[in-house]
Amino acid sequence: MPIQKAAVIGAGIGGLTTAIGLRQAGVDVRVYERRTEPSRLLTGGGFMLWHNVFVALRKLALDEQVSKVGSEIVFHEFRSDRGRRLARWAIAPESRRIGAPAVALRRSDLNALLLEEAGDAVVMGAQCVGFEQDADGVTVRFADGSTDRADVLVGADGMRSAVRSTLRRGHDMAPRYAGYTAWQAIAELPGEDVVPSGTFFNLWGRGGLRFLYCRLNEQEVYWDAITSDRASAAFDMFRKDKRAVMCETYDDWPGPVPQILAATRDEAILPIDIADRPPDREPAWGHGRVVLVGDAAHPMTLNLSQGAGQAIEDGVVLSGLLAEGPDVGAGLAAYERVRRERVDAMVRGAYRIGELGKLSGPLACRARDAFMWAVFGTFAKKGTYRLMMNFDH
Numbered sequence: 001m002p003i004q005k006a007a008v009i010g011a012g013i014g015g016l017t018t019a020i021g022l023r024q025a026g027v028d029v030r031v032y033e034r035r036t037e038p039s040r041l042l043t044g045g046g047f048m049l050w051h052n053v054f055v056a057l058r059k060l061a062l063d064e065q066v067s068k069v070g071s072e073i074v075f076h077e078f079r080s081d082r083g084r085r086l087a088r089w090a091i092a093p094e095s096r097r098i099g100a101p102a103v104a105l106r107r108s109d110l111n112a113l114l115l116e117e118a119g120d121a122v123v124m125g126a127q128c129v130g131f132e133q134d135a136d137g138v139t140v141r142f143a144d145g146s147t148d149r150a151d152v153l154v155g156a157d158g159m160r161s162a163v164r165s166t167l168r169r170g171h172d173m174a175p176r177y178a179g180y181t182a183w184q185a186i187a188e189l190p191g192e193d194v195v196p197s198g199t200f201f202n203l204w205g206r207g208g209l210r211f212l213y214c215r216l217n218e219q220e221v222y223w224d225a226i227t228s229d230r231a232s233a234a235f236d237m238f239r240k241d242k243r244a245v246m247c248e249t250y251d252d253w254p255g256p257v258p259q260i261l262a263a264t265r266d267e268a269i270l271p272i273d274i275a276d277r278p279p280d281r282e283p284a285w286g287h288g289r290v291v292l293v294g295d296a297a298h299p300m301t302l303n304l305s306q307g308a309g310q311a312i313e314d315g316v317v318l319s320g321l322l323a324e325g326p327d328v329g330a331g332l333a334a335y336e337r338v339r340r341e342r343v344d345a346m347v348r349g350a351y352r353i354g355e356l357g358k359l360s361g362p363l364a365c366r367a368r369d370a371f372m373w374a375v376f377g378t379f380a381k382k383g384t385y386r387l388m389m390n391f392d393h
């Protein structure tokens with residue numbers, strides 16, 4: 001029998017997309033979110049969504065709305081920490097060929113749009129602490145002692161998912177720390193002359209440092225500074241002022257990096273230790289009537305800008321297959337069959353890029369610059385597009 005009622009845990013990008021898809025298919029769905037206020041979901045820095053995400057969102061008739069809240073990317077440029085251009089990808093022709101854009105946007109704008117679309121399906125202040133399943137359904141348990149019963153349970157509760165740990169009966173591996181920290185923020189920096197719109201800049205430096213930035217709108221620029229352990233350890237132990245740590249770490253980098261940091265408020269900076277889960281050690285994403293999506297299933301490092309993109313693809317595919325039937329078991333088996341290979345390749349690819357970014361010494365970095373100059377504009381671009389567009393919803 002096709003499903004009638006679904007419970008989704010987590011009102012992040014993956015959970016909301018899944019719920020919107022199920023709702024559009026006529027399924028009675030509730031999204032349970034542990035945070036108490038919707039405003040607590042509207043946080044975070046900037047974000048890239050690539051073409052594949054808009055192809056997926058078209059299935060839910062959300063592609064145009066989402067692209068409108070962001071700023072379209074027309075070039076993706078790689079540079080060294082001396083300002084030397086290593087490669088430049090023309091994105092606009094790819095957008096025309098694929099029929100979908102690549103867009104930089106505020107994470108909070110995407111969350112707000114998805115929250116509004118999910119409407120009264122979202123229940124705030126509901127922390128899932130576990131579940132029990134039987135042949136007829138799943139009973140979800142919450143921290144306040146309440147329960148809910150559904151035909152299927154979707155764990156979209158992020159990297160440290162409660163649904164995942166119940167599914168693994170306490171025998172889950174910890175996420176793998178990638179060896180670097182991303183410090184992300186949005187800076188108030190008007191002026192096309194400092195940071196022009198339309199280009200996603202990706203600077204690779206010595207000492208395991210990188211700096212990514214992109215204009216979001218006329219006023220704001222988002223950035224991610226990726227540092228080796230040392231900078232975040234220095235922050236943890238001795239320093240309170242994150243902006244001072246960033247300015248010191250990047251003081252000899254070319255413009256506009258120092259200007260961007262100078263234009264950022266200290267409170268706006270959020271350091272996040274980057275982690276993933278190696279796909280080779282990963283058991284099935286679900287069992288019985290319970291399944292995982294997004295970071296709960298397959299957290300990946302940020303290097304391909306695809307973590308949220310893959311959470312969105314998960315939600316679109318899973319909701320479509322569950323609505324199609326014939327039953328929960330068939331839908332969940334098809335979901336993993338369709339998604340697993342593609343997502344595993346993304347997790348591995350993103351991890352490999354991160355390893356390249358960790359190179360530290362001047363000689364190794366010079367060799368890496370030469371390698372990037374030789375292959376990033378051609379083979380690396382082709383390979384990335386092949387990986388990104390290799391799907392069939």
Ligand SMILES: Cc1cc2nc3c(=O)[nH]c(=O)nc-3n(C[C@H](O)[C@H](O)[C@H](O)COP(=O)(O)OP(=O)(O)OC[C@H]3O[C@@H](n4cnc5c(N)ncnc54)[C@H](O)[C@@H]3O)c2cc1C
Nearest residue numbers: 010012013014034048128157158294295305306307308309
């Ligand atoms: C620095 C950085 C930059 C990134 N840049 C990009 C990018 O440019 N493009 C891109 O596509 N991806 C990017 N990502 C990846 C992206 O942020 C994640 O992959 C994505 O947010 C995962 O979404 P999710 O819905 O699976 O999980 P989450 O966003 O983690 O959402 C999980 C939700 O579940 C809730 N929750 C948790 N536990 C419970 C519980 N027990 N009960 C109820 N609710 C619960 C949480 O409060 C949260 O709201 C980046 C990540 C980082 C760290």
